[in-house]
Amino acid sequence: MTHVPVVETSTTGTDQRKVIHIMTNTVLTPPAAPKAADERVASKGAITTLLGRPEFGALVGAVAMFAFFALVAPVFLQPSSFATVLYGSSTIGIMAVGVSLLMIGGEFDLSTGVAVISSALSASLFSWYFGTNVWVGVVLALIVSLAVGFINGWILIKTNLPSFIVTLATFLMLTGLNLGLTRLIGGSVSTPSIADMDGFESAKAVFASSVNIAGVDVKITVFIWIALVAVASWILLRTRVGNWIFAVGGDDKAARAVGVPVVRTKIGLFMGVGFCAWILGMHNLFAFATVQSGEGIGNEFLYIIAAVIGGCLLTGGYGSAVGGAIGAFIFGMANKGIVYAEWNPDWFKFFLGLMLLLATIVNLVVKKRAETK
Amino acid sequence: MTNTKNSPAAERIDQATLLHEQTDPLTHTPVHLLELKDVGKHYGNIIALTGVTMAVDTGRVTCVLGDNGAGKSTLIKIIAGLHQHTTGTLEIMGAERKLNSPREALDSGIAAVYQDLAVVSLMPIWRNFFLGSELTKGIGPFKSLDVEAMKKITKDELAAMGIDLRDVEQPIGQLSGGERQCVAIARAVHFGAKVLILDEPTAALGVKQSGVVLRYILQARDRGLGVIFITHNPHHAFPVGDRFLLLKRGKSIGYYDKKDITIDELTSQMAGGAELAELAHELEQAGGHDEVLAEVKAEVAETLGTQEPSHRA
Numbered sequence: 001m002t003h004v005p006v007v008e009t010s011t012t013g014t015d016q017r018k019v020i021h022i023m024t025n026t027v028l029t030p031p032a033a034p035k036a037a038d039e040r041v042a043s044k045g046a047i048t049t050l051l052g053r054p055e056f057g058a059l060v061g062a063v064a065m066f067a068f069f070a071l072v073a074p075v076f077l078q079p080s081s082f083a084t085v086l087y088g089s090s091t092i093g094i095m096a097v098g099v100s101l102l103m104i105g106g107e108f109d110l111s112t113g114v115a116v117i118s119s120a121l122s123a124s125l126f127s128w129y130f131g132t133n134v135w136v137g138v139v140l141a142l143i144v145s146l147a148v149g150f151i152n153g154w155i156l157i158k159t160n161l162p163s164f165i166v167t168l169a170t171f172l173m174l175t176g177l178n179l180g181l182t183r184l185i186g187g188s189v190s191t192p193s194i195a196d197m198d199g200f201e202s203a204k205a206v207f208a209s210s211v212n213i214a215g216v217d218v219k220i221t222v223f224i225w226i227a228l229v230a231v232a233s234w235i236l237l238r239t240r241v242g243n244w245i246f247a248v249g250g251d252d253k254a255a256r257a258v259g260v261p262v263v264r265t266k267i268g269l270f271m272g273v274g275f276c277a278w279i280l281g282m283h284n285l286f287a288f289a290t291v292q293s294g295e296g297i298g299n300e301f302l303y304i305i306a307a308v309i310g311g312c313l314l315t316g317g318y319g320s321a322v323g324g325a326i327g328a329f330i331f332g333m334a335n336k337g338i339v340y341a342e343w344n345p346d347w348f349k350f351f352l353g354l355m356l357l358l359a360t361i362v363n364l365v366v367k368k369r370a371e372t373k
Numbered sequence: 374m375t376n377t378k379n380s381p382a383a384e385r386i387d388q389a390t391l392l393h394e395q396t397d398p399l400t401h402t403p404v405h406l407l408e409l410k411d412v413g414k415h416y417g418n419i420i421a422l423t424g425v426t427m428a429v430d431t432g433r434v435t436c437v438l439g440d441n442g443a444g445k446s447t448l449i450k451i452i453a454g455l456h457q458h459t460t461g462t463l464e465i466m467g468a469e470r471k472l473n474s475p476r477e478a479l480d481s482g483i484a485a486v487y488q489d490l491a492v493v494s495l496m497p498i499w500r501n502f503f504l505g506s507e508l509t510k511g512i513g514p515f516k517s518l519d520v521e522a523m524k525k526i527t528k529d530e531l532a533a534m535g536i537d538l539r540d541v542e543q544p545i546g547q548l549s550g551g552e553r554q555c556v557a558i559a560r561a562v563h564f565g566a567k568v569l570i571l572d573e574p575t576a577a578l579g580v581k582q583s584g585v586v587l588r589y590i591l592q593a594r595d596r597g598l599g600v601i602f603i604t605h606n607p608h609h610a611f612p613v614g615d616r617f618l619l620l621k622r623g624k625s626i627g628y629y630d631k632k633d634i635t636i637d638e639l640t641s642q643m644a645g646g647a648e649l650a651e652l653a654h655e656l657e658q659a660g661g662h663d664e665v666l667a668e669v670k671a672e673v674a675e676t677l678g679t680q681e682p683s684h685r686a
Contacts, residue, residue, distance in 0.1 A: 094438055217596070234517075237515040238518050238520070239508040239509075239516065239517055239518060240509060240516075240518065242518075242520065243496075243500055243503075243504060243507055244505075246493065246496050246500070247493050247500075247505075248492035250494065250495045250496055251492075251493040251494070253491075254491040254492055254493050255493065255505070256506065257487075257491035258491050258504045258505035259505035259506065259508075260504060260505045317493065317495040317496070318495050372530065
């Protein structure tokens with residue numbers, strides 16, 4: 001992926017012959033004295049700055065959608081419903097964090113949906129087959145997830161193929177492995193329940209418990225999600241690695257030329273996605289004690305949609321972790337809001353598509369406006 | 374090439390006579406920041422460059438002039454460490470060297486600013502300025518960017534180059550071509566460059582922007598850098614250059630001190646005049662376009678010798 005020519009580059013095509021003689025006279029004039037009040041800064045106020053944020057479009061969309069569902073489905077505003085909406089958002093949002101960062105780094109990953117299930121399956125099947133404490137399986141699943149990310153990134157770097165192809169291949173292979181290995185080891189398409197195994201309760205407390213806040217049960221994934229977004233934002237905006245992520249996504253040749261470790265950054269981003277897949281996979285496993293091996297297909301698009309709605313450019317170099325979170329929240333609201341409004345959930349996908357289109361257009365307009373001012 | 378003709382140095386007794394059998398490198402042997410002697414580059418049996426002799430000194434601008442395919446880029450690649458020369462010698466501060474990588478060149482204080490500038494257009498200016506060499510504070514896993522310091526240094530370094538910037542937070546892609554060039558130059562200067570190679574910095578720019586870039590070349594020179602300014606435009610080279618190396622078809626066709634050459638000679642050496650004349654001829658043959666033809670003819674006349682010496686700055 002190359003950088004986006006969003007910004008007008010240098011003027012070309014000036015008639016060189018004509019300019020030459022003027023040049024020789026003007027070259028040595030001293031620099032113009034800086035003006036006391038720079039007229040160029042005046043127009044850029046707080047609003048323009050806000051408009052220039054990558055997640056601004058998504059924020060407007062989220063507020064509009066919230067207001068809309070609050071009007072058509074008053075039950076939507078009840079704390080318990082809202083906790084459900086947040087939970088739905090968090091299951092998308094946790095992955096959207098990794099996917100957003102990866103997308104800012106100029107790549108995307110189609111294998112994320114099944115990678116979540118792969119992670120859950122490896123933890124579950126390993127502990128069940130060897131009869132170990134489930135925490136052993138949890139650690140193994142983390143290694144598997146990071147390895148899947150590493151392999152994606154490594155193949156991408158070594159072959160220079162587009163991430164679309166590489167991760168599509170991983171997606172298909174993981175889908176096959178999930179089904180094949182689960183049937184081979186467990187003898188069925190779903191894994192045997194691990195609910196009565198050692199360590200299950202403590203793992204459930206970490207990955208799939210609820211926290212009671214003012215009488216409302218809020219799933220722990222909501223807090224994990226928020227923590228991940230905070231950490232990712234900090235990495236992105238306040239660390240060297242964050243600088244490198246923007247650089248490899250914006251223009252990897254330029255980044256390499258100034259000494260940014262492009263290979264390590266990209267592989268690290270894929271492994272970050274793997275880490276998120278592990279968290280969500282563990283949640284799925286410990287929430288239900290059993291995993292359906294054919295699940296997860298298609299979810300990768302939801303994560304990408306959340307990142308794009310949140311203002312991450314598909315071509316890289318622009319976006320934010322908060323944006324991805326807002327994108328996931330929009331998704332959660334639409335998903336549950338339709339139910340609360342007592343509409344036929346068949347309409348959900350239509351809604352989602354419309355949101356995606358609108359959000360992308362708004363992002364485009366907002367970004368152009370901010371950059372030309 | 375040094376100022377041997379009229380400078381006091383030439384009147385001194387030759388070093389060899391004075392020293393007899395002693396060797397003392399500290400006496401007035403001119404040591405250049407960077408010196409190329411008879412450097413050449415062959416790719417197999419293809420000769421890309423032969424017989425290039427040039428020197429770069431602190432506070433001086435050495436211009437390398439030549440048309441497309443003259444060997445300019447081969448020359449830069451040798452100096453910047455991307456390619457290695459096959460004949461002749463390259464000396465840095467008097468020591469003979471062969472640069473094996475851009476990193477080695479950078480460590481020796483040679484920085485190249487290429488046409489594509491190696492900037493990420495969507496990123497803020499200060500992030501671009503420090504990209505790959507970010508300043509951090511804190512320790513261990515909590516090491517974070519020292520944003521304030523980086524912004525301040527960026528602003529100060531750019532101000533030292535005479536660039537008055539709106540806001541270092543804006544994406545670098547919003548800057549004009551000339552300004553971006555200057556950020557790249559300031560970045561090289563800040564990170565310790567002693568020799569600055571500028572590859573066609575004015576090639577894609579309009580009149581005003583070219584003027585801005587030329588001014589920054591002088592700023593860099595005045596800050597004590599040795600500048601290698603590569604261009605195909607003698608009118609950009611002459612006002613800022615101290616020495617001129619002319620390349621044509623991979624050969625050096627002349628190496629002059631500024632006092633030994635006028636802009637008209639430089640232009641005709643570059644064969645700019647001859648090519649213009651050729652263009653005029655071709656236009657004439659094609660017929661029509663009378664206005665353009667007249668214009669080109671006027672340019673030919675002007676380029677080949679009617680220009681006033683006052684243009685020499």
